[in-house]
Amino acid sequence: MLGPPGAGKGTQATLIAENLKIPQISSGDLFRDHQDRDTELGRVARSYMKDGVLVPDKVTITMVMDWIEQNTGVGGFLLDGFPRTIGQAKALDQALANSGGIDLAIYVNVPETELIHRLSGRLVCSKCKTQYHTIFAPPSEPCICDKCMTELNQRDDDKPEAIKKRFQVYQEETAPLIGYYQVLGRLREVNGVGSIEKIGERLLRALD
Template sequence: MINIVLFGKPGAGKGTQAEFLKEKYNLTHLSTGDIFRYNIKNETELGQLAKTYMDKGDLVPDAVTIQMLQSEVEKNPDSAGFLFDGFPRTIAQAEALDAFLASKGESIRATVALEADDEILVARLLERGKTSGRPDDQDEEKIRNRYQEYNEKTAPLMAYYQAQGKFYAVDGIGSIAEVTARLSAVLDTF
């Protein structure tokens, strides 16, 4: 089983590349954003619990997020592997994910970060914001705040996975095909 964590700042191309990775390697794509939206929309027990925190403007506790993710893994027992997108975001989440996978005799095989210059990504997101309608892609200050948060939270995760020999940085700038080729060069070694 191949389990991959995909990192990258907003606009780095994670969504585009996740589509490629799930097809090429027959992975189940688990996006925490999608999982949250599904659970809240369908008013699952975990979705209702998460919503109580979100309605107060609080972050959803790691325990709730992890339970949602574990539930999704359990729903796909025959998967060839999982592509974790947007998770983990903290060391505590990474440790919980490692413990959960270990309980199933599995582990994270690799973490891949799509790296790109902030100025290029800001321009990319502002352009995307013109057509996406997403307000967070239309305000440069909000975009830069998201990058600051990413840098603060992700740097420790990179070190965590580097210590395990599972971290790979991939240049996320170029055509979709060029970035895909770089990702494949890393992942085809597994």
């Protein structure tokens, strides 16, 4: 699954994985799993993350390949949030060379103005972590959590300056993957504007 921040990749990946009965792998989940199990890879990843440094491609790729090796025979998998760079994509293709690499890259296309609208409206309860959205899922009382009456906040990640930075990183590092998979004839582009159900239908049709 490819797409800019706020495109709804995680939500859609879960729906597709359930529909196709294949596991969904996200690099974030793999990091957490390795850290929970306190593996060597988990410790290495943590040493970078605690300094606020991006985990090097090599570590992430090793985790993904480790998962794939442990799960052969599951009939496929869906990668969500990985690869994030051309370097990771090439390494993945090399590692999967025996089975012909990944089958498809699905690009969820959403215009930037819509993405900013989505991301900048997100609110989260600092106490129970319930998520809201000023337009799509507003709380009953403005800025107050329905469940625990705590004040709602915007995540630092969703503040205007941070959103701008996330888009910039996406444009520079991840967006080139669209061309990379297009050249390989493996890209499917899906319109990511509309209801979750509608977008889900388009994705399943693209995968058919």
